[in-house]
Amino acid sequence: MxxxxxxxxxxxxxxxRMNGExxxxxxxxxxxxxxxxxxxxxxxxxxxxxxxxxxxxxxxKGNVLNPLSKNSNFDWDMNDVPLEYSVKxxxxxxxxxxxxxxxxxxxxxxNLLHTAALLFNDPKYGLNHLDFFKGEILKNPxxxxxNGIIVADRVVIDDNGDPVxxxxxxxxxxxxxxxxxxxxxxxxxxxxxxEYIIILGIEELxx
Amino acid sequence: MLLxxxxxxxxxxxxxxxxxxxxxxxxxGEIEEDIGLVHSRQDFIQSIINIIEKEKNFIxxxxxxxGTGKTHVYWALKHELYYYNIVYISLENVIKKFYNNTYTxxxxxxxxxxxxxxARRLCNEWGALERKFGFFHLGNIEKVKKEAFEKWAPNxxxxxxxxxxITAIITHQLDPYKKLEVERWFLGEVIDVRDLSRLNLKHDxxxxxxxxxxxxxxxxxxxxxxxxxxxxxxxxxxxMSPISLEEETxxxxxxxxxxxxRQSPDKRRAExxxxxxxxxxxxxxxxxxxxxxxxxxxxxxxxxxEGKNNNLLKLIKEPIxxxxxxxxxxxxxxxxxxxxxxxxxxxxxxxxDFSDSFYPLNDxxxxxxxxxxxxxxxxxxxxxxxxxxxxxxxxxxxxxVLKKYE
Numbered sequence: 001m002x003x004x005x006x007x008x009x010x011x012x013x014x015x016x017r018m019n020g021e022x023x024x025x026x027x028x029x030x031x032x033x034x035x036x037x038x039x040x041x042x043x044x045x046x047x048x049x050x051x052x053x054x055x056x057x058x059x060x061k062g063n064v065l066n067p068l069s070k071n072s073n074f075d076w077d078m079n080d081v082p083l084e085y086s087v088k089x090x091x092x093x094x095x096x097x098x099x100x101x102x103x104x105x106x107x108x109x110x111n112l113l114h115t116a117a118l119l120f121n122d123p124k125y126g127l128n129h130l131d132f133f134k135g136e137i138l139k140n141p142x143x144x145x146x147n148g149i150i151v152a153d154r155v156v157i158d159d160n161g162d163p164v165x166x167x168x169x170x171x172x173x174x175x176x177x178x179x180x181x182x183x184x185x186x187x188x189x190x191x192x193x194x195e196y197i198i199i200l201g202i203e204e205l206x207x
Numbered sequence: 208m209l210l211x212x213x214x215x216x217x218x219x220x221x222x223x224x225x226x227x228x229x230x231x232x233x234x235x236g237e238i239e240e241d242i243g244l245v246h247s248r249q250d251f252i253q254s255i256i257n258i259i260e261k262e263k264n265f266i267x268x269x270x271x272x273x274g275t276g277k278t279h280v281y282w283a284l285k286h287e288l289y290y291y292n293i294v295y296i297s298l299e300n301v302i303k304k305f306y307n308n309t310y311t312x313x314x315x316x317x318x319x320x321x322x323x324x325x326a327r328r329l330c331n332e333w334g335a336l337e338r339k340f341g342f343f344h345l346g347n348i349e350k351v352k353k354e355a356f357e358k359w360a361p362n363x364x365x366x367x368x369x370x371x372x373i374t375a376i377i378t379h380q381l382d383p384y385k386k387l388e389v390e391r392w393f394l395g396e397v398i399d400v401r402d403l404s405r406l407n408l409k410h411d412x413x414x415x416x417x418x419x420x421x422x423x424x425x426x427x428x429x430x431x432x433x434x435x436x437x438x439x440x441x442x443x444x445x446x447m448s449p450i451s452l453e454e455e456t457x458x459x460x461x462x463x464x465x466x467x468x469r470q471s472p473d474k475r476r477a478e479x480x481x482x483x484x485x486x487x488x489x490x491x492x493x494x495x496x497x498x499x500x501x502x503x504x505x506x507x508x509x510x511x512x513e514g515k516n517n518n519l520l521k522l523i524k525e526p527i528x529x530x531x532x533x534x535x536x537x538x539x540x541x542x543x544x545x546x547x548x549x550x551x552x553x554x555x556x557x558x559x560d561f562s563d564s565f566y567p568l569n570d571x572x573x574x575x576x577x578x579x580x581x582x583x584x585x586x587x588x589x590x591x592x593x594x595x596x597x598x599x600x601x602x603x604x605x606x607x608v609l610k611k612y613e
Contacts, residue, residue, distance in 0.1 A: 037341055098344070140343065
């Protein structure tokens, strides 16, 4: 992973907070959910504001946990910020990510219309559709792993039933709990370390 | 330990085994020429390079008699200006489908990767890489198309052609299911009507306006500067001249039925070709070099252009004349050819052992060749081929053969 520079905008664990208005590609972790946004405003007086962010994760409806992707504004008072961290992906990393998106080699990708869960490692509500999608290419996977987040252009389930992410942005903590960001063209993850994989639906991205 | 070696005999034996080092006396745009220009032509090539580097749009005529090495100049330029995209076409071969053939030559020279980069960059400019929520590309084809038509299309004259090209570029970038088919379209392949309709395109690149507009897009958006080297442009003038009675072939029908009595079909075709070449000057950054066999052809071309559009004369540079070799050039040329030949067959001793010698020929033979050919490079090579063949294939002694040419 890359050395951290000024990409950490907020980190509750390390008590980092950069005041100001930031635009670009911003990932925020909120409990077990992830917020994607192109803006964030951090100030002592107004707290943290995200306008039109995409919240993804799981939400409980009755006795069932459903995958979620929701477009919303987020405002928190500085005394009561539930965010674990917010990072801004450097532009050169985003360029690499962009270039990997239009690859000749993966023309037959499955786009899901609505957000769905591919894997959820939970003793009570868990689900696993990896075998069903074995050998297929799924577009826009988002994964929470033990120590970080993977946002990828596509995911393929290999012969062992493990997800292989292509064109990935990885945000995570190292052994010193410092936040790091990296880009990997391909990454193979053991499904046991994955907390969940959600496939974003394209209809929800158009909202 | 080797006490004595007859190196001259060894060289001769080697040549008898490998064959003559002089084989080709006509340079073409297809077969690369590895040997550079002779000393007296260094200033000549430098003056062309200066014009190319100083100006973006021009037509530079190079005048040289048959066999003076006009096509060889193309290869010399290509080697010197390796950071330019220099494309060769000969009007002897490219008369029909002029734009399509020129475009295909450009693609062959530049490679499909350049086109892919251009398509990616243009789509980026048109907002295809806009990120929703800071991360996710939506690839909204209709929105990108609208942006492209508003921002970009007004710069092009032919609306149908630019519509096809914008559609192709956007489909290539944003529709992975049609990407490979559009790439075939980019490469200038023949696409059948069903595939064209699936791609939402009207014509493939055989259509004149499409190939011209695509050429314009390619040249104006590539990160590398382009030079188009058009050889044998005098073909236009010779097509325009009336056919002499001796050359006239018996016709089954009177061509004047189709073309009227004033113009022959060849003249019409020649005029069209000239129009097409002049139209290329509208492509920003396309430097054009044309070759002509004589000053008379140059004058006729200029007067034709003047008749069409006086303003275009501003684009035509003073012609550069390519003269025959001077005597010293022949010695240099001969030596360079032999060195290249022996290095090519891994006989490096030649450079060491024969650095001051013209063996198997000698000064007198080379001077004889120069006088006989008056320094015309093609004639020089022809005579060298003849002499070498005589040396290598006949049973006569070397001295006897050389005596005939001294």
